[in-house]
Amino acid sequence: MAIPMLRAAMISHSQSQQLIHSLSAINETAKRRKTVVFSSSFSELNPLIRSEVSFCVGTCLIPHPKKVNTGGEDAFFVSNYNGGVIAVADGVSGWAEEDVDPSLFPRELLANASNFIEDEEQVNYDPQILIRKAHAATSSTGSATVIVAMLEKNGTLRIANVGDCGLKLIRNGHVVFSTSPQEHYFDCPFQLSSERAGQTYLDAAVCNVELMEGDTIVMGSDGLFDNVFDHEIVQTIVKYKDVAETAKSLANLASSHALDSNFDSPYSLEARSRGFKPPLWKKILGMKLTGGKLDDITVIVGQVVSS
Structure with missing residues (x-):
């Protein structure tokens, strides 16, 4: 994630069994936990009559093209504890300017x-x-955005998010819930850090979402959501039955869009809405600000199944 890192009160321009995987490895503090409930047929979610649920998970990580040899700076883990736990952390690449490996902090x-x-x-x-316990135990220098989702067997998904990693819930062919990114300003999200100036667990956006069998969760770093639209995520989920294939396909799609300078990506749309202008040569040719965003891309797809 090529974003400014937060340091010392100023902004400087610059993981079946538990599986840790690192192939490489709102603007306001959320003070209360929310429960998100959808209108569709929730008699099916009565814990007295429904079966226990868990995640069937597929994952894929594609490093930034220039970071393939080092594996990139994203990290994730998947655990089958309880109903399942999934998490993604995205290291802040600006630390490389100070000879610090940006992948160490998110991995640890x-x-x-x-x-x-x-x-x-x-x-x-x-x-x-x-997040609080993990952050306190991390000794590496660096920063990272992070999202953690923990599924209870009764179907409650508990989410905590710091920054712009995200999660979407797809039900019956529609995105019915999305986390919202937290940012200081465009392209500078909230981040946990080894420095005092970063955010803490208290800054996490926290919510509960009630899931049902057949739901699909898509979690990822901003490399996914900056390059793939919601309708493309839904189309991919409908196309593939296997969660591993779904995750791989979504990651490949994000990578393809990121490399396409003419693709009008979610990232370029957001940039234009914030007043950013195209480079001079594009202006001269009458072109608008377009293109995907090159980045590490992490995708976790979790299908809710009966335990």
């Missing part, structure tokens, strides 16, 4: 998170507390 952060998942006394299956 999620490795620590995976170690604390089963600590019922300290964590109590709460993603916000998990």
